[in-house]
Amino acid sequence: MKFISTRGQAPALSFEEAVLTGLASDGGLYVPETLPHFSKETIASWAGLSYQALAFEIIKPFVDGELTDTELKAIIDKAYASFRHDAIAPMVQTGHNEWVLELFQGPTLAFKDFALQFLGHLLDHILAKRNQKVVVMGATSGDTGSAAIEGCSRCDNIDIFILHPHERVSEVQRKQMTSVLAPNVHNIALKGNFDDCQNMVKASFANQSFLPEGRQLVAVNSINWARIMAQIVYYFYAALALGGPHRPVSFSVPTGNFGDIFAGYLASKMGLPIEQLIIATNANDILHRCISDNDHSKKPLVHSLSPSMDIMVSSNFERLLFDLYDRDGAAISGLMEEFKSGAMTLSDAALAKARELFSSHRLDDQAMTRIIGQVYEQTGYLLDPHTAIGVEAARVKRKNTHTPMVCLATAHPAKFPEAVKQATRHVEPALPPHMADLFERKEQYDVLENDTAAVQQFVAKNIRA
Template structure:
């Protein structure tokens, strides 16, 4: 399997190279040169597989010959061995045709663990084989950072620096990042929004001398390996509900578009996925685009669902590349114009192509609290704010008679105890392994959104560890 950039100016690479590179040199995102496809009989043969084996089977076409299949299988088994549910990604039925798939049984209680636990081990394997090391820089709106740190802490060949928006994550989210005191981990609280953090990461990759000196890599969903490792749970849900012999739909709370893109990829690989619904909070750029062809940046507003407090959805570029029939030059013009003017011009035929597969739904904070409260009362199910938006979106956009709708539960409710308590009067407890989280020592630095200062901090972290 070879990978190309959405902007057409970077050399093609194999999976291992894409894993280490993260972002393409031309500022684009890597995508498969051709999409793999499984036949109905292939899908049926996967139905009996336990989740780790299923994950390896689904990822194998994306990995190609970069990593032996036996190694990939071992990595997946090790990645999911410590999850808190034997099914790894269990389905919970809420109504006749409405289901929830729980993606939060990993070590940091969020769906990001599903990919990060695999990525950390993939990095280890490739870096050991090549006898080299990398410096990972990442931006987080809440969950990516803790999952990435959990996956990379203490690994000899990796230094990792995570940027989060100061004061704009939940206390649990922040402490899950800042109480990991491994010497290869650094945390910066950026005075700004998640979009500022994401822009800083992209600027570091665009600084070629810095990128090469630091051997930069990425764990955000700009890294294709993240998307590849998220596709399997959509496959697992579809097969459990009758796929490929039955259609299925998914509802996904999303900010950076990576999670719902993985669902689109599963459909591109041959599963009969009829509808993908995006759940947005008050930062509703994706909903405005799908409803009104309005892809325009507005001010980011803090909400009860901070992981979705985003206006620039990086992974949308991958979908746009496909909607434009893989025209890299048109994609580059659209993305550069978007960053320059704050508005993306999408021709109506292209917009209608997006709407043929995607729909969207917006829920503000009051509506989110009402959804959490209503779910608890009607079904007994306790959903965090992000998952509640996804469930509400799935209910608002049913896929059709007899088609199951699966809403993705992306975080454990205990990650957002204040919101849950306001909505239900209950204070959800952290699992025993995190019970002492608020007694642990924190370590992070508050810094302005200044590229030079952030690069200096990254250089100091990597230099200190290289000398150790």
């Protein structure tokens, strides 16, 4: 299988090359040239498979022989060995035909573990085979950083640098990153917001001349195809548990960078009967405005109680646009150029296509805290702020109550104790036992100015020989 750029000007790459390259040389994102498609009978035959066995079936066509079956199975098994729940992605019912898919059972309590534990072990394998050393550089609005560090800190062939917006992530999120004291791990607190961090990472990928000879950058953000690929699995897993493929299932997804919900879109294209995908956003609602009003314009970033969604430029939306514009790379290049001015307008045909599957909803902090309190009072179940937005979006936007609605729980409520306490007036969610001493752990991080040259100089100086 070959992987092509959404902007049409970069060379097609193999799976391994796409994983190591991340951002395409023309500024686009890599997507498969063709998607595998599974018949209803094939999907039905997967009912009852373990999460790991299902992951093997779904990921194998993308790897296309570049890993042996034995190698792929070993990477998958190692990726999910550290998850606390045997089901890997268990579900909890919170209402009539409404389910919460718990994607926080991994080592850092966030859905990013599904992709980044897999990516870490995959990179380990590829780099050891190639006898190659690389530099991982990533931006995080809170959860990607800790999951990437957890996945890469043990790898001798990787130096990892994670940028987070200084004083704009939760204390738990920061400590999870900065208390990993491995010699190859470097946390940078950037004096800016997440979009500043993301723009700096993209600029560094575009011009890697600051790196020592023989080194290249590897992406762990969701621009890396392997991350999207790994996330497709839990859509199939949830649907199979609720009677799929014999009946459709809908999903509500807390959405910032669009990677998680794009994986659901791919699951639909691959044969999973999905009736509805709901984009759930906070006050930073560019995706909601785009789907509802064709208003894809940047506005000032709002700092909210759901900080992982405090994003105004959703990188992975470009991957969806590529399909909405019939995979016309030139058209996507033109749109992205238009967006540099601060706004872009979708064609009527593209918007109509998007609305066939996608709905959207926006919640502010006040509405979000209300739904946390309401669900807790009615069920005794605690939602984190991002998941709460997904649950309320599902209740407002679902087309019917006959189709099971799955709300993706993207983080453990203990990652956002202040918001949960505010919503419930008294409940402080406890960290799991393996993280109970988090606040006593020593931290190490560097606060840097919002200056690309200064950050690149820091990276170059701290790469191990």
